[in-house]
Amino acid sequence: MTRDPAKPRIEIPFNKPSIVGKELEYIAQAVSLGNIGADGHFTRRCAEYLETRFHVGKALMTPSCTAALEMAAILCELQPGDEVVMPSFTFVSTANAVVRMGARPVFVDIRPDTLNLDERLIEAALSPRTRAIFPVHYAGVACEMDPILELARDRKLLVVEDAAQGVNAYYRQRPLGSLGQLATYSFHETKNFVCGEGGALCVNCPELVERAHIIRDKGTNRQKFFRGDVDKYSWVDVGGSYVPSEIVCAFLLAQLEAMDDITRRREAIFEHYDRQLRPLQQQGLLRVPYAPDHCRTNCHIYYLVLPSQELRDGLIGRLREQAIHAVFHYVPLHASPMGQKLGYREGDLPVTESLSSRLVRLPLYLELSTPRQQAVVDQVIRFLT
Numbered sequence: 001m002t003r004d005p006a007k008p009r010i011e012i013p014f015n016k017p018s019i020v021g022k023e024l025e026y027i028a029q030a031v032s033l034g035n036i037g038a039d040g041h042f043t044r045r046c047a048e049y050l051e052t053r054f055h056v057g058k059a060l061m062t063p064s065c066t067a068a069l070e071m072a073a074i075l076c077e078l079q080p081g082d083e084v085v086m087p088s089f090t091f092v093s094t095a096n097a098v099v100r101m102g103a104r105p106v107f108v109d110i111r112p113d114t115l116n117l118d119e120r121l122i123e124a125a126l127s128p129r130t131r132a133i134f135p136v137h138y139a140g141v142a143c144e145m146d147p148i149l150e151l152a153r154d155r156k157l158l159v160v161e162d163a164a165q166g167v168n169a170y171y172r173q174r175p176l177g178s179l180g181q182l183a184t185y186s187f188h189e190t191k192n193f194v195c196g197e198g199g200a201l202c203v204n205c206p207e208l209v210e211r212a213h214i215i216r217d218k219g220t221n222r223q224k225f226f227r228g229d230v231d232k233y234s235w236v237d238v239g240g241s242y243v244p245s246e247i248v249c250a251f252l253l254a255q256l257e258a259m260d261d262i263t264r265r266r267e268a269i270f271e272h273y274d275r276q277l278r279p280l281q282q283q284g285l286l287r288v289p290y291a292p293d294h295c296r297t298n299c300h301i302y303y304l305v306l307p308s309q310e311l312r313d314g315l316i317g318r319l320r321e322q323a324i325h326a327v328f329h330y331v332p333l334h335a336s337p338m339g340q341k342l343g344y345r346e347g348d349l350p351v352t353e354s355l356s357s358r359l360v361r362l363p364l365y366l367e368l369s370t371p372r373q374q375a376v377v378d379q380v381i382r383f384l385t
Contacts, residue, residue: 058209
């Protein structure tokens, strides 16, 4: 069988999940303990780790960040006709969680510097039907949460942080995921800390914890039964199958325990890109990532913003010719077919549309060696100079 010459072998992938510690040992332990279904030893240890490290009220492990967002939308008690403010520059799960409740996402433009929801535009997007704000922390850089939280308090709105990319990132020395009444994490294989597919719902409002357990457990009060509070459990609310397996959490715990080592390695890769490519920004040839001084990034993404879509697409093509996989991120939701069904049109969010059409993400994973990373850098420089 011969390889299609039109499809070059990718020698430097965009992403490559890594074994960093005791993943396989913990999976074997999970099997030997005899409970690989749900809410066993490793699920509890992952939740306890997140609660302790990031000061979240209650962490509930989920099969994905999508599942956590769906749980959050239920906890917001969204009804048909309600509205939720969010960026269009996000993964589809943020909006899907709202739409499946019959509510409408109200898309707001992003800041040109951080690519996060522009907090200055939120108030104008509110209406009597607004129930919540879903800020999305893009690339591990925090949204401006203080004004968002203040506005939400004044209007009696819930804040749900979509911190899928924000695990181990901080806003004014506060961990992302600990700021809103609710927050969600992702441990998808493309994130900093991974288990293939996985997530967590952070519940920072004590009044929501009991219902969150019920929703997660298919709408039953099974947790009360396990605690001995009731003599049997039954169906008491809406819910879903939002509990991950022990195998997944066993893998994840090893990643969480190596969080500091993983972060240091990602920082080194990020900083190498920055040292080499920031001079091109000074020449006006591209833009590199920006984080305000009061935001500590987790180095989740190293992206470039090119002067035009043509240059962006050309760079991706050039890298692919050299067997380097780089990608763009995201197609704006408001301009998608589903967004158009909701009444949005291209041109509604000019900053989102401009930046999303010019952004390219470079490879960033733990096993990316310095010579291979330098090969990526060299190709970018050659293409643009």
